[in-house]
Amino acid sequence: MVKRYGFPLLMILLLTAGAPALAATPLPDIPKAIKGEQCVEDTGFMRRNHMTLLEHQRDDTVQRGIRSKKHSLKHCFTCHVVKDDDGQPVTAEDPRHFCRACHDYAAVQVDCWQCHVSTPEPSATSVKGVQP
Amino acid sequence: MSNKKAMSGNQIDRYRRRFLAQSAAIAGAATLGGGLVLTRVAHARPADQAVNSDKRWGLLIDAGKCANDCDECVKACEMEHGWGRGSSDEQHSSPEQKAQWIRKVTVRDRTTGHETSLPMMCQHCAYPPCVDVCPTGASMKRDDGIVQVDKHRCIGCRYCMMACPYKARSFIHEDLHAQKTESPRGKGTVESCNLCVNRVDRGENPACADACPEKAILFGDLKDANSEIARRLASEPSTEIRGDLRLDLGVRYQGI
Numbered sequence: 001m002v003k004r005y006g007f008p009l010l011m012i013l014l015l016t017a018g019a020p021a022l023a024a025t026p027l028p029d030i031p032k033a034i035k036g037e038q039c040v041e042d043t044g045f046m047r048r049n050h051m052t053l054l055e056h057q058r059d060d061t062v063q064r065g066i067r068s069k070k071h072s073l074k075h076c077f078t079c080h081v082v083k084d085d086d087g088q089p090v091t092a093e094d095p096r097h098f099c100r101a102c103h104d105y106a107a108v109q110v111d112c113w114q115c116h117v118s119t120p121e122p123s124a125t126s127v128k129g130v131q132p
Numbered sequence: 133m134s135n136k137k138a139m140s141g142n143q144i145d146r147y148r149r150r151f152l153a154q155s156a157a158i159a160g161a162a163t164l165g166g167g168l169v170l171t172r173v174a175h176a177r178p179a180d181q182a183v184n185s186d187k188r189w190g191l192l193i194d195a196g197k198c199a200n201d202c203d204e205c206v207k208a209c210e211m212e213h214g215w216g217r218g219s220s221d222e223q224h225s226s227p228e229q230k231a232q233w234i235r236k237v238t239v240r241d242r243t244t245g246h247e248t249s250l251p252m253m254c255q256h257c258a259y260p261p262c263v264d265v266c267p268t269g270a271s272m273k274r275d276d277g278i279v280q281v282d283k284h285r286c287i288g289c290r291y292c293m294m295a296c297p298y299k300a301r302s303f304i305h306e307d308l309h310a311q312k313t314e315s316p317r318g319k320g321t322v323e324s325c326n327l328c329v330n331r332v333d334r335g336e337n338p339a340c341a342d343a344c345p346e347k348a349i350l351f352g353d354l355k356d357a358n359s360e361i362a363r364r365l366a367s368e369p370s371t372e373i374r375g376d377l378r379l380d381l382g383v384r385y386q387g388i
Contacts, residue, residue: 062282064274066179121314
């Protein structure tokens with residue numbers, strides 16, 4: 001018996017001993033929010049459900065004109081912004097971008113940035129009349 | 133499925149809100165009694181409340197005041213929504229392909245030779261052909277009468293562009309990078325004047341109406357009999373372009 005299963009048993013033991021090495025798999029380096037300690041919802045909830053919140057909000061905004069800030073994409077970037085060496089917020093084209101940090105890791109591609117701006121709103125975007 | 137659920141939830145909320153408002157009104161009237169009824173006048177809509185059909189936004193454009201060589205309204209639209217001169221994108225598109233949310237049109241009377249200049253954009257029909265033909269529900273009319281494209285649903289088939297009698301819609305042919313935060317736009321979707329829905333939801337006027345140096349563009353609620361636009365429409369002559377199509381337009385013109 002021992003003779004027959006000795007080698008596989010040894011292998012299993014060795015592999016189990018190697019488990020800490022598996023746990024050392026690199027995890028995404030999530031950039032910290034620039035202000036506030038608490039997201040609009042619990043962190044765990046946001047990690048699992050942010051896409052549902054955003055999708056719900058987008059339909060509410062476009063179709064029903066509801067523009068509450070809490071779950072809006074624009075509002076995410078008031079806190080979740082990564083600045084480059086010049087102090088300018090990086091866009092989603094930069095791998096350091098908040099969304100990219102996880103989405104690159106999970107290999108989930110999002111289409112938001114084909115249309116939406118991925119940086120915080122400049123203080124005055126709305127144009128009153130005409131600019132030179 | 134989840135979308136459907138969310139929609140039915142919204143619907144229920146809407147009924148519930150209406151019911152509560154009505155009960156509150158009845159209760160208010162009952163408490164006051166003596167023929168005194170308080171009415172609440174809504175000014176700016178709170179951000180978390182949906183638009184409703186109590187309002188219908190529209191424009192009254194006085195072509196008589198519109199100067200031939202002026203395009204301030206077009207420029208303001210470009211800056212507000214980041215197209216044309218308001219953007220560094222669309223370098224590879226031909227002039228016919230480039231976005232045109234609003235354009236200046238000059239019409240000439242063949243007999244007299246008299247020329248009239250006017251701004252032309254989405255006419256925000258009450259019965260929009262673009263909404264009728266859209267296969268995905270992307271081309272839509274909001275409850276307050278604003279016709280726009282829900283780009284999350286647009287597949288870029290361009291049926292709406294063919295259906296529109298006013299040539300109001302354009303298609304984005306190339307990748308964009310310099311969009312405005314409040315006006316997301318991207319390759320493969322159709323777009324048009326949305327009556328500056330971002331500004332209207334804040335209680336402001338559309339950019340073109342604010343920019344016109346002659347104040348030839350008047351924005352307002354067509355359903356509110358006391359609004360300036362409704363009063364002027366009731367007392368002065370105005371016309372719809374291609375009124376024979378009976379689309380009940382939200383944009384009406386004077387002096388053409």
